[in-house]
Amino acid sequence: MTPEALTPERILEATEDVLRRYGPAKATVVDVARALGVSHGSVYRHFRTKAALREAVTERWLQRTVDELAEITGGSQRPAPEKLRQWLSALFEAKRRKAGADPELFETFGVLIGGNSTVVEEHIAELVGQLSEIVEEGVQAHEFVPVEPQGAARAVFDATTRFHDPAYAPEWSKPGIDAEFAAVADLCLRGLTARPADESAG
Template sequence: MSTPGTLTSERILEAAEETLRRFGPAKTTVVDVARALGVSHGSVYRHFPTKADLRDAVVDRWLRRMHPALAAVADGAGSAPERLRLLLWTLAETKWTRAQDDPEFFAAFAELADEARTPVVAHVDFVVAQLTKVITEGVARGEIASDDPAATARALFDATGRFHHPSARSEWVRPRIDASFEGVWTLLRNGLLPRGSS
């Protein structure tokens, strides 16, 4: 077990988040993170060989915090359409809340996310996999019509990007965004239902 003074990847990432929150991505350096930890920058580089690696790890850590809640919805009870709506709502609501409660870090995250392709792609793949799982179950139960659940899942993710992509955060003004989500979801749900369903 680590002692409080032991330098771990987790401690470095916590310090990196706080440093990014204070200075923003453009002004944050590995030296700043090391200084916040009271160690040499070489010690940080032993855990994260480049500044890009450290930034990617910060983005990955932030995105992975959402995954348990999303997986719980995908594996939960209810009809497939209900779970799809809740999964997309949970994804959006989590980001809306974080953007409101921690705007400095969310702005930093949004900037980093544009550069951090690997963690963002992994996150999108995770979300699409959860959607695919629910759609596949819905098709088997006759609740959803889809010849290709994975393609349908990706289309749902893309169609709702306005509600969860950081670049759209200026539009996340409530209650207007809530009503907009419901309108888009109603349209999408109606397109997913088997013919003759209402």
């Protein structure tokens, strides 16, 4: 490949392949350049450091999950409680699928979390933002109790951490994990739909 034909997207595609082949600890920019048939300097013209390249490929990889969940957030007229449950289930399945089918890139994600990467912070902010939209829909439709959507969304996200944080990935294939997820999701939904005792009695 000539340097002129090199694009950020082609570099990111090659980087994913290199990460899968060698893992985040051993993969280098030289490996990426070799896979593309260019000098490592050509790669650095698009991504100034190895860390920047790793963040970019992780962002691209994470965006697929964000896009998948966005279809649930904005593409349905179903009741908010049903949409919330579907969204939480889809997030869990997406993370579990990535951990099982793409372990090297999933490990890269875990490395970035340890490094307090802004990519990870932005990813979480996008997910919480989607949750906030669902909660706000539920409040507006009187399907959820009156709550501040952003705060409630963050609480739900934190309550389900075990089912999307890479630190818990080894647990995701254990027997009974689906029932445990359902129990936490049920608890979150009950908290959002519960009415005060005096209101329900009236």
